[in-house]
Amino acid sequence: MDLELNTNLIILITSFVSAFMLYALFKWFLREQGSTDATKLPQSPPALPFIGHLHLIGKVLPVSFQSLAHKYGPLMEIRLGASKCVVVSSSSVAREIFKEQELNFSSRPEFGSAEYFKYRGSRFVLAQYGDYWRFMKKLCMTKLLAVPQLEKFADIREEEKLKLIESVANCCGEGLPCDLSSQFIKYTNNVICRMAMSTRCSGTDNEAEEIRELVKKSLELAGKISVGDVLGPLKVLDFSGNGKKLEAVMEKYDLLVERIMKEREAEAKKKDGTRKDILDILLDTYRDPTAEMKITRNDMKSFLLVCFLSPAISIQFSI
Template identity: 65%
Template structure:
């Protein structure tokens, strides 16, 4: 404790000296940096930030402009908050903002150097992105698993139906997480929550633990050099959880390799089969390591399980709170699908209002409300200089709720995404490819989310099925509490728990 105290006194003194020099001995000529609110010593702008970061940044942007500089303790970042500035970052100067910085939990990540999602823009990242687009997450690969997604959707409806028959509450947050986790596990590694090993269930718990611990460590960035002391042992816990994940996936890799050695016929290759094929290919453009494989699958679980589950919760919450939209969607499903079978993925193209509901949900509640990039070289954005190595956060939550871009931006109005709507960009209907810079639910450009297609497949079918088969009653009152969760996350502050009431039973 004496050495901790000594270090703290030294650090505090050094910081005050640095602050004094920077504040009172400024050179006459100053670089025109982005505007910034008045800050306090040590804590910077922490006193201006509430628990919901995207909302806090949006409120500050109203006063300090669409590009501003914020300091949270020892961490400084630049925040973009409207479509015009987002376009500068994602398109006009895309190459300069094509890398992502390491932050938070990076030093405790056992696959450091193998992460696709946070990899620097270079040969490895380009190879993995090409692999995603041409094989791993390409439409032909996703089409091979249509029956898997359909089976998991049926299991979701059956589970909710059992709650309806018993007249008990249904925790949709848990149901959706199981649904997305099983779907991704089966597509990635041909395993689900079944059998004695219960691999998918264990993966679900490990991912939940890792996300929670990584979130706590990301807050540690405000401590600067002090975070290396890991006062709460959160870093050690994260390493422990990741090592458990490593052992589990190593066993599944071994099982896949043994099947290949035995010459077993694989009817359809899952993601791990494809990755192992490249791992064993001496002529591959880039040789993958097993850590690369494990890390990529972990990124898939991180990006696809909780985020997709949260988006579906938001969709159901908004629909329950808006009976007009709920009934309009049900009428569309009844007209197109009928009442003698469950909605299928192939029906979605004929259900424009369902597509509009999901689009509007992602506008109001993006799965990644803050997209982080790193500036490679000094450049000018929105008239201000952004220094090299600066962290840049694009607040897509604010971009997609900007009253200059959207009519009644905080209202749930799926109709704005219908073909007849006047709320379009140019001559083109809204899309998910990130070229309409006021609508960026999956980012934009080279670093746009490669898993958007699978997320949309999973969401449309599940939300459509639960509207088709059930009415919903809120436990306390008539409205779902749509308060957002804290931190960087996109989930609800409170799990979505409701009474399902059978409207249609297609499993008699």
């Protein structure tokens, strides 16, 4: 009985794998055939079934793209497993895409961690071009990230800069090694936190520090989940369990920021006449009955998340 059950199980698994391979091979064949259509696609290196161009990618991704661009031009199509992307390696082509053809490229595709993201549909950076995208862009340009708003926090940037210099000088004076990467991360985190929520993220035991840790953890998990994009339909199985971990981290972030927002709303009357941070402006827009578009609490939490993520991502890539 056990032998018969094991045999049936093996047959079932073999049939599933064979069917999946045939399906993937069929899709690859159709894709190759479709490349001869009237729509001219960017040049692309020879691809292998299933893995695409993964065999051409080395340990350093930018170096691999640079070597491929020398052969296939400044605009080329790359397929990493089941994910397809376009690589731009020329300033003139990038200017054409982001300036001359801005509306055609305003919408952003969703990647690996999208289905585990709590604020799906509220992400300004990856929002589809439409009313929400236009409203948030206008809000950023006129209030949230406008030059007058940034100038109000010039003293904060100067203060954090002096703290950075002082910390590096202390290390040098004591003859100790100084980790500049961590120092710059601490500096950018503190500047962003103080501009967003009027509190420092490092060196104090407060809610902002907890948010920073949650954001750091979510960035690490999202990066691991994005690797699953090469698996195509199989990524929904979440083999590593990182998807569930990301959902748990996002839930903690949501509860913490919601509590901070409620506390800030209760103190709103005390903030009259004082310098407003990004959270204050978002809450004013949220309560404004005359606003062009009604933003939600998820929209605000998502925007704050982007504020905290931006320095972490930029420093990670620069290092």
